[in-house]
Amino acid sequence: MRDAYVIGAGQTDFGAMPEESYRSLFETAYESAVDSVPDGFDGAAVDEAVVGNLGVGGRQLGLPGPAVTEHIGLHGVPCARVENACAASGYAVRQAVQAVRSGMADVVLAGGVEVFVGMSSGVTKYWLGVSGETEWERLTGTTFAGVYAQMASAYLDRYADATTEHLSMAAVKNHESGAKNPHAHLGFECSMDQAVGAPVVADPLNLYHCCPTSDGASVALVASEDVVGEYTDDPVRIAGVGAASDRVGLFQRDDYTAVEASTRAGEAAYEMAGVGPEAVDFAEVHDCFAIAELLAYEDLGFCGRGEAPRLLEEGETALDGGLPVNASGGLKSKGHPIGATGAGQVAEAFTQLTGQAGERQVEGATRGLTHNVGGSGGAAVVHVFEREEEVAR
Amino acid sequence: MSRDSDGPGVAALGAYAPRRYVTGETVEAALGQFAASGVERTAVPEADEDTLTMAVEAARRALAAGGYEGDDLAYLAFATTTPPMEEADLTARLASVLGAPATLDTRTLTGSTRAGGQALDAAVDAGPWAEERGVGLVVASDAPRGAPDSAVEQAAGAGAAAVVLGDGPGRVEGRGSHVESYPGTRFRPAGAAETDGLDVTSYDRQAFSAALSGAVEGLDTEVDAAAVQSPDGKLPYRATGALGVDAETIAAGSTVEELGDTGAASTLLGAASARAEGAERVLVAAFGGGAGANAFTLDLAGVPVEATLDGDIELSYAAYLRRRGEITGGEPEGGGAYVSVPSWQRTTPQRHRLVAGRCPECGALNFPPEGACNDCTARVDYNRVELPGTGTVEATTTISQGGAPPEFVEQQARSGPFVAAVVALDGPDGGAASIPTQVLTGGGDVAVGDPVETTVRRVYEQEGVVRYGFKAQVCDAKR
Numbered sequence: 001m002r003d004a005y006v007i008g009a010g011q012t013d014f015g016a017m018p019e020e021s022y023r024s025l026f027e028t029a030y031e032s033a034v035d036s037v038p039d040g041f042d043g044a045a046v047d048e049a050v051v052g053n054l055g056v057g058g059r060q061l062g063l064p065g066p067a068v069t070e071h072i073g074l075h076g077v078p079c080a081r082v083e084n085a086c087a088a089s090g091y092a093v094r095q096a097v098q099a100v101r102s103g104m105a106d107v108v109l110a111g112g113v114e115v116f117v118g119m120s121s122g123v124t125k126y127w128l129g130v131s132g133e134t135e136w137e138r139l140t141g142t143t144f145a146g147v148y149a150q151m152a153s154a155y156l157d158r159y160a161d162a163t164t165e166h167l168s169m170a171a172v173k174n175h176e177s178g179a180k181n182p183h184a185h186l187g188f189e190c191s192m193d194q195a196v197g198a199p200v201v202a203d204p205l206n207l208y209h210c211c212p213t214s215d216g217a218s219v220a221l222v223a224s225e226d227v228v229g230e231y232t233d234d235p236v237r238i239a240g241v242g243a244a245s246d247r248v249g250l251f252q253r254d255d256y257t258a259v260e261a262s263t264r265a266g267e268a269a270y271e272m273a274g275v276g277p278e279a280v281d282f283a284e285v286h287d288c289f290a291i292a293e294l295l296a297y298e299d300l301g302f303c304g305r306g307e308a309p310r311l312l313e314e315g316e317t318a319l320d321g322g323l324p325v326n327a328s329g330g331l332k333s334k335g336h337p338i339g340a341t342g343a344g345q346v347a348e349a350f351t352q353l354t355g356q357a358g359e360r361q362v363e364g365a366t367r368g369l370t371h372n373v374g375g376s377g378g379a380a381v382v383h384v385f386e387r388e389e390e391v392a393r
Numbered sequence: 394m395s396r397d398s399d400g401p402g403v404a405a406l407g408a409y410a411p412r413r414y415v416t417g418e419t420v421e422a423a424l425g426q427f428a429a430s431g432v433e434r435t436a437v438p439e440a441d442e443d444t445l446t447m448a449v450e451a452a453r454r455a456l457a458a459g460g461y462e463g464d465d466l467a468y469l470a471f472a473t474t475t476p477p478m479e480e481a482d483l484t485a486r487l488a489s490v491l492g493a494p495a496t497l498d499t500r501t502l503t504g505s506t507r508a509g510g511q512a513l514d515a516a517v518d519a520g521p522w523a524e525e526r527g528v529g530l531v532v533a534s535d536a537p538r539g540a541p542d543s544a545v546e547q548a549a550g551a552g553a554a555a556v557v558l559g560d561g562p563g564r565v566e567g568r569g570s571h572v573e574s575y576p577g578t579r580f581r582p583a584g585a586a587e588t589d590g591l592d593v594t595s596y597d598r599q600a601f602s603a604a605l606s607g608a609v610e611g612l613d614t615e616v617d618a619a620a621v622q623s624p625d626g627k628l629p630y631r632a633t634g635a636l637g638v639d640a641e642t643i644a645a646g647s648t649v650e651e652l653g654d655t656g657a658a659s660t661l662l663g664a665a666s667a668r669a670e671g672a673e674r675v676l677v678a679a680f681g682g683g684a685g686a687n688a689f690t691l692d693l694a695g696v697p698v699e700a701t702l703d704g705d706i707e708l709s710y711a712a713y714l715r716r717r718g719e720i721t722g723g724e725p726e727g728g729g730a731y732v733s734v735p736s737w738q739r740t741t742p743q744r745h746r747l748v749a750g751r752c753p754e755c756g757a758l759n760f761p762p763e764g765a766c767n768d769c770t771a772r773v774d775y776n777r778v779e780l781p782g783t784g785t786v787e788a789t790t791t792i793s794q795g796g797a798p799p800e801f802v803e804q805q806a807r808s809g810p811f812v813a814a815v816v817a818l819d820g821p822d823g824g825a826a827s828i829p830t831q832v833l834t835g836g837g838d839v840a841v842g843d844p845v846e847t848t849v850r851r852v853y854e855q856e857g858v859v860r861y862g863f864k865a866q867v868c869d870a871k872r
Contacts, residue, residue, distance in 0.1 A: 122727030125799045134730050135740070136761070137829045139853065139860075141792060141801040142813040149790030150815055157841035202813075203791040251815045251827040252767050256788045 004100040004238045006385065007107075007223045007231040008037035009343070009350035014216035014335030015185040016117040022059060022217070026051075026068040026113045029217035029340070033111075036350065037221060038232040043072070045227075047105035049079035050096055052089025052112030053339035056127045057119050068113060068217075077109075083339075085131035086288060088112055089218060090243075090342025090372025090381035096222040097241050106227045111219035112340035118215075128213070131375040133249030145210055147250050147376040148289035149202035154256035155291060156204060159306040164204050166309035167290035168195035171208040171332055173312070174287060177319050178329020180359035185214045185335025209290040211330075216337030218344035236353045239275075239367075240384035242268025248378040259292075261380035262299035262373060270301075273384040275367070277301035280323065280384070282352060282362040284345040286373040287330040296371055297325070300382070319360060327352060327360045342372035342381065349385045366390040401520040403556060403563030403691060404528060405459025406698040408665035409450035410436040410552035410652050412835065412872050414704035415713040420547055423710035429548035431626015435653030436550040437708055437716050438536050440807035441831075441850040443477040444553070445861065448534035449490050449849045450872070451553035451658075454699035455530070456491070459557045463492030467527025468519055468558075472502040472512035472657045473535050474581070474588070477851075477859050486861060487532070490745045490849050492779075494527075505681025506579065506622060508657040509533030510570075513556060513677070514687050517565055522558040529558035535656030539587050541719060545579075546587070548625045550653020552702070554661035562695035571607030572685040575600035579624060579682025590682065598631050604686035605678050606635035612690050614638055617672035618646035620663025622680035624654050636678055636688075645672060648702065662702075668693045669700045701872060706836055721806035729799035734858055744862035747782055747818065747847065749826045750775025760818070760826035780826060782847035784818035784865065787827060789839050800853040812839050816865050818847070830863060835870035844868040 010032025012025050020028075034041045051065040060067050065081040084091045089112025096110035119127070132138045132147055142150070156162050172195050178184040190208060198207040228235045244264035247253050253260065270276055277300055285300070287293035294308035302323060303311050311317055317325035328334045328348040331341060349368040351357045362368075367386040373379065416434040421427035429435075438447065448471060456462065469491075471484050484499035500515050502508035512531045516522075522529040534553035539545025558565075577591040578600045590597065605621070619638040621629035626649045630640050646663040648655065655662050660679040667675050673694040679687045714720045742748035743761045750762020753776055757768030762775040791812050797805040805811060812832040817825040832839050833848070845865040852862040866872065 120727055122725030122799060124727070125725060125797075125802070126727050126729055129730065129798050133829075135732050135736070138730050138798060139732060139800065140813055140829045140831050140864075141797060141804070141811055141853075142790075142829055143792055143796055143798055145796065146790045146792050146813045150788035150813070153790060153841055154788040200791075200793050201796055202793060205790070247767065249829065250788070251829045254767075256815070 001101045002103065003225040004097045005223050005225065005228040005235040006238060006346065006350050007221050007228060007235065008033045008041060009220040009347040010036050011183055011218035011344045011347045012216050013183045014214040014337055017215045018118040020215060022064065022113050022115045023068055023071040025215060025217035026111065027072050029111060029219040030072045033219035033221050039230065041221065041231060043074055045107045046074050046077050046109050047107050048099050049074060049077050049109040050082055050092040051079060052082045052092040052342060054083060054085060054088055054114060056114055056116050056338060057123065059115060084379045085374035086286065086338050086341055087372045087374030087379045087381050088339040088342065090370065093220055093222065093343055093346050093383060094241055094243055094381050097238055100222055100224045106224045108222045109219060110222055110343055111217065112343045113217035114337040114339040115215045116213040116337060137249045137251065143202060145202040145205055145289060148291050149205045150250060151256050152204050152291040158257050162309045165196060166294065166312055167209050168192060169312040170287060170290040170293040171195045173318050174326045174330040174332040177327050177360050178333025181329045181334055184329045184333050185212050186333050187329065205289055211288050211332045211336045214335030214337040216335060216340045216344065218340045218347050220343050220346045220350065234387065234389050236350055236385050237388045238383060239386045240269035240273030242266060242272065243381040245379050246377050248375055250376050259295050259299050259373060259377035259380060261377050262296060262371060265380040265382040266300040269382040269384050275384065279367060280369045281365045281367050282324045282327055283369040283371065284328060284348050285325055285330065285371040287326060287332050288336060292373065300371060324362045327357065327362050345370040345372060346383065353385060353387050401517050401522060401565050402559050402561035403565060403693060403696050404559030404561065405455045405557040406665040406668050406696060407451045407455025407458055407555040408552065408662055408700035408702055409447055409454060410702045411438045411442055412704055413437045413439060413706045413708050413716065415708045415710065419710050424542060427547055428544035429625050431650060432548050432653055433650045434704065435548065436552055436704055437713055438551045440716060440804045443851060444473040444475050444534040444536055445477050445483055445487060446850050447551065447553035448487055448532045451534065451555040452491055452530060452532050454701065455555035455557050458697040458699040461528060461557060464494055465528050466491065466493040466497055466530055468498045468516060468522065468529035469493060470500040470502060470512035470516045470531045472508035472533040474503055474506055474508060474656045475536050475538065476503060489741060492746050505683055505685065506656045506659065507679040507681030507685050507687055509659065509661050510677065510679025510687025513689060514568060514570060516558055517568065520558055523560050531556040531558065533658040533661045535658040537588050537654055537656040539589065545589065548654040550655050552648065552652050552655040552658050552662050554658050554665045556661060563691060563693040565689055566692050567612045567690045569608040569610060569612055569688045571604050573603050573607065575684040578684050600684040601628060601680055602632055602635040604680055604684045605632050605688065608686035608688035609636055609678065612688055614676050614690065616642060616674045616676045616690065618667035619643045619676040619678060620646035620660045620667060621678045623647055623649035623659050626650050636676065638676065645670065646675060651704065652702065664691065665698055665700050666702060668696060668698045715807045718807060721803060723803050725799050725802050727799060729855065734856065737860055745849065747780035747863060748777055749780050751778050756824065758820045758824045758826035760828050778821050780818045781821060782818065784816045784825065784845050786832065786839055786841055786843045786845060787815045787817050789814035789832065789841060800855065814839065816845050830865045833864055833866040835867065837867065837870050839867055846871055
């Protein structure tokens with residue numbers, strides 16, 4: 001099977017941008033991706049496009065994919081929207097890899113876009129919870145933060161050493177990195193006192209345990225091994241892809257202190273890449289809520305079960321630690337434009353692997369992982385990227 | 394007028410009142426006066442309670458006291474002046490929640506506070522009830538409302554009472570009914586939510602005495618307690634002469650001081666409360682504005698009763714106004730998650746009676762009992778089992794004020810932060826099914842591992858249809 005490569009990737013700023021539209025955001029992300037291709041890129045090369053989008057606000061619920069690809073001039077290119085809640089564009093990237101590997105396409109645009117800000121608070125309340133299990137979970141009054149809070153309650157109950165301070169440590173860490181990311185929605189540092197003392201949203205989660213909802217778009221350009229040489233001579237290979245589904249409602253799952261879909265997706269991606277978690281230089285994980293980052297460490301094998309708090313205490317996952325996690329600031333600080341989040345993680349991985357991450361650059365990064373989760377774990381997708389030339393050396 | 398009854402048996406009694414209350418002192422401090430004579434405090438329904446859920450609470454207590462199950466029921470009479478929906482046969486939902494057979498004969502009595510008496514009268518007429526034929530159930534549940542500054546509202550309480558009619562040990566000894574036209578005494582105009590009265594003191598008293606004396610004519614009112622219609626704590630005592638009972642006897646059959654005016658439930662609540670205090674012979678004297686009355690003499694010796702009437706959570710005046718919806722804004726614009734009424738109806742066995750499925754392949758309990766088994770993933774035909782409703786908290790959170798999803802914004806505005814949890818409900822023969830639900834805590838905390846029991850409450854309302862379903866309550870703090 002042919003290998004697939006990321007030849008360029010970019011994103012808009014994530015944040016509140018009421019002056020933008022979903023089309024204008026996507027255009028900005030596309031231009032950023034095109035600019036990042038080392039040897040230049042012409043849109044005429046795109047064979048296929050996949051766009052992740054939840055459809056928040058119902059703005060262009062049908063056909064948002066063609067609506068944005070036609071807008072950026074990719075006229076006639078086959079395009080479909082991928083909906084998998086917050087994992088939509090992680091799955092878009094996966095589909096791009098599939099299209100390249102199958103031989104059906106040489107160059108695929110995989111992106112995502114979401115516009116969350118600017119709705120009235122009443123409408124926002126509705127859209128915030130649409131990816132929870134509706135009939136039983138949501139309609140008992142459980143919010144999205146509430147489901148993760150339930151997971152946190154089970155985790156804190158199960159592991160006596162784990163505390164809400166550990167959750168706050170993840171927030172402080174991600175803000176510290178996000179403050180170095182010009183694209184970040186909440187690009188400021190926060191102190192432990194601020195993080196611990198924030199108002200409670202859904203006990204035990206407080207405001208600093210929750211990511212914001214953002215506007216934003218992201219685009220990754222994926223090329224086959226047959227054409228990658230036309231765009232770069234130092235390519236970033238998509239070495240491993242893995243994905244898995246699980247029951248949409250938390251109550252339907254075997255374990256509330258793990259996200260089984262993440263574990264399965266991670267194992268598949270590692271197997272394909274032929275490496276384990278110890279070989280990863282950095283990771284972008286789906287920290288929609290602080291507990292999700294802790295669970296991700298364990299689900300992805302960065303540590304054993306119940307050991308995530310220790311990893312945070314030791315600073316292992318800080319920017320200057322042994323395995324920097326969420327150098328971009330993660331969903332917590334960089335922001336979370338639902339349908340754009342997964343491809344946005346890929347953009348960060350590309351930026352890191354090509355040494356363009358500036359102040360937040362992970363030194364010597366040659367292999368990175370992205371982890372994108374839909375809902376509270378109903379879908380997960382993991383990618384392992386590596387700089388082929390460096391890894392081979 | 395009186396008539397001899399066949400002497401149908403009274404098998405059990407149940408009574409329930411909301412645990413929250415507001416005192417007359419609190420209202421007086423807020424408004425400068427408290428117009429409900431003889432009322433110390435009034436019971437206030439929680440935002441997820443209404444006359445249907447209170448009816449369930451009372452009915453379950455009566456059935457449990459008598460050792461009956463829902464499928465023993467052959468007849469159900471439901472009385473209220475404040476049905477949660479003005480039109481819709483609520484007995485269907487009541488019967489479903491109670492697990493009564495679909496062949497059940499039902500009546501709804503409403504339109505005046507004597508509906509509680511009329512319901513008992515109708516049930517006696519339809520009898521006699523006996524174990525082999527099935528038992529009859531009378532449930533009176535009410536939560537009157539008036540304008541906030543009115544005597545009606547300040548007296549207005551809430552509660553429900555249920556009577557199981559069967560072989561005994563008690564008996565309906567005598568009964569009587571009377572109507573006499575007195576327009577303008579306690580009424581609610583068409584389309585109005587608030588009960589009113591012209592408040593012509595002497596005229597109101599005259600109507601009360603005339604109707605009640607007519608109803609008790611020929612009855613032997615030598616009783617331990619007289620449960621007399623109590624729109625406030627003073628009027629019933631004006632009927633001592635008409636009823637031939639003394640004030641002490643009326644006090645023994647009264648709940649108005651602690652619960653307030655419980656409308657159509659007033660007299661049966663008084664009877665259940667008196668029975669719980671040991672009364673054996675009880676007069677029930679129901680009155681409704683307009684005016685009409687029903688009276689019964691009951692021999693309740695040996696009749697079991699389960700009553701939960703004591704309030705234990707005091708509300709401030711603002712908290713009471715919030716529970717009433719007087720100062721809350723309703724569901725926000727922007728809509729909510731949509732589960733159509735037909736799809737909700739499809740889950741009625743789960744919402745009302747906790748019907749789960751046991752996987753014939755691996756034995757795991759599944760809730761709801763459809764789709765591939767959560768444990769072994771096999772697609773199977775589940776063996777339906779009813780969960781008894783006890784369980785344990787597995788994961789929990791409290792949705793902070795302002796954070797509720799749109800469907801629950803009004804509930805939160807009225808009641809404050811609520812607990813959303815996953816609870817593992819025990820199977821009938823081992824195992825457990827994990828189910829998301831709100832947990833009622835009585836204001837306390839809830840933690841993983843806490844034991845819970847289920848009850849039935851309003852879950853939310855959409856398109857004008859109230860969605861009822863189970864909720865859990867912490868065992869240590871249950872109502």
